[in-house]
Amino acid sequence: MPALTVGFDLDMTLLDTRPGIAVALRALTELTGVPIDADAAVTRLGPPLRTELARWFPPEQVDEAVRAYRELYPAYAIAPAVPLPGARAAIEAVRERGGRVLVVTAKHGRLARLHLEHLGLVVDEVAGDLFAEEKATGLRAHGATHYVGDHVADMVAARAAEVPGIAVATGPCSAEELQAAGAATVLADLTGFPAALDGMIRLALKQ
Structure with a gap:
């Protein structure tokens, strides 16, 4: 079995970032005058930022909206985010088993690092601006043996990287969707992760 290296998605896998993202989107509305339904937007976290902003801005304004949002983000979105149940223990569980921890996320890498630093969550690598099959690039580059995420696209990433996908039903996708x-x-949340990881390690050792 290769050395244990577990990748985690960020939004709604490790962290509940919805409150801060909603505030940042409202600040973007104030800045641009373009109305955004922030409450609806945070129910769809997972895909790249430009996918959401393209719902509200005309195509020629999306790039500038992405830039403006990312400038606003540190002031509005970092402090309100909180770890989801079991997140800290999940990271510790990987380390206790001699493993490395990655974060592979669609969020801009610099902003992902700000979240982790603010909450004192120590990881070995962060790969940002990746979604679905693109995440497999980051997983393979860092030798991931497992990937944990809350979105069906995270399971697509795990398949593309040829590693087991561990799903948590803490985001926009149901347990049934994640299974499919x-x-x-599929776990209800990360509190079940250490036991699930041990089960996968035992299975891998038998193969």
């Missing part, structure tokens, strides 16, 4: 997307196991 190819999850090796």
Whole structure:
């Protein structure tokens, strides 16, 4: 079995970033005058930022809206984010088993690092601006052996990287959707992660 290296998605897998993202989107509305339904937007976290902003801005304004939002983000979105249940223990569980921890996320890498630093969550690598199959690039580059995420696209990433996908039903996708997307196991939240990881390690050792 290769050395244990677990990748985690960020938004709604490790962190509940919805409150701060909603505030940042409202600040973007104030800045641009373009109305954005922030409450609806935060129910769809997972895809790249430009996918959401393209719902509200004409195509020629999306790039500038992305830039403006990312400038606003540190002041509005970092402090309100909180770890989801079991997140800290999940990271510790990987380390206790001699493993490395990655964060592979669609969020801009600089902003992902700000979140982790603010909450004192120590990881070995951060790969940002990746979604669905693109995440497999980051997973393979860092030798990931497992990937944990809350979105069906995260399970697509795990399949593309040829590693087990561990799904948590803490985001916009149901347990049934995650299972159908190819999850090796589906957890209610990260509190069940250490036991699930041990089960996968034992299975891998038998193979």
